[in-house]
Amino acid sequence: MKDRRIGRFRITEAIIDANPKAVRKLMGGVIVVRAEFMYGSIFEYIAISPEFDEIAEGLIAPEYDIVVTNKTQGKKIIVDKITFKRVN
Numbered sequence: 001m002k003d004r005r006i007g008r009f010r011i012t013e014a015i016i017d018a019n020p021k022a023v024r025k026l027m028g029g030v031i032v033v034r035a036e037f038m039y040g041s042i043f044e045y046i047a048i049s050p051e052f053d054e055i056a057e058g059l060i061a062p063e064y065d066i067v068v069t070n071k072t073q074g075k076k077i078i079v080d081k082i083t084f085k086r087v088n
Contacts, residue, residue: 006033006061007052007084013041022068022079029082051084063087 016023030047038044046061053062064084071080 001033001048003048004054004057005050005052006046006048006055007064007086008044008046008061009064009066009084010038010042010044011066013043016043019079022082025079026066026082049084053086 011023011026029051030045030049032045032047034046036044052064055061064086067083067085068079069081069083070077072078
């Protein structure tokens with residue numbers, strides 16, 4: 001694989017149920033290369049994204065937190081931006 005911008009992140013089943021539009025927006029910006037359903041209703045993904053740091057071949061993919069920025073539109077709160085923040 002030429003693109004070495006690989007990272008790991010997790011999404012709970014509760015987040016998917018509560019805000020599917022935000023999850024769709026997030027997943028539209030990554031290429032998932034592995035997905036695993038973990039104990040506790042958590043999906044763990046390993047993916048490629050331009051937002052991830054480039055890593056050397058053979059290294060473990062670093063973990064990222066998902067950061068959601070909302071904005072208000074009248075009385076509605078909508079997802080404005082979804083980014084990743086490296087944890088380790």
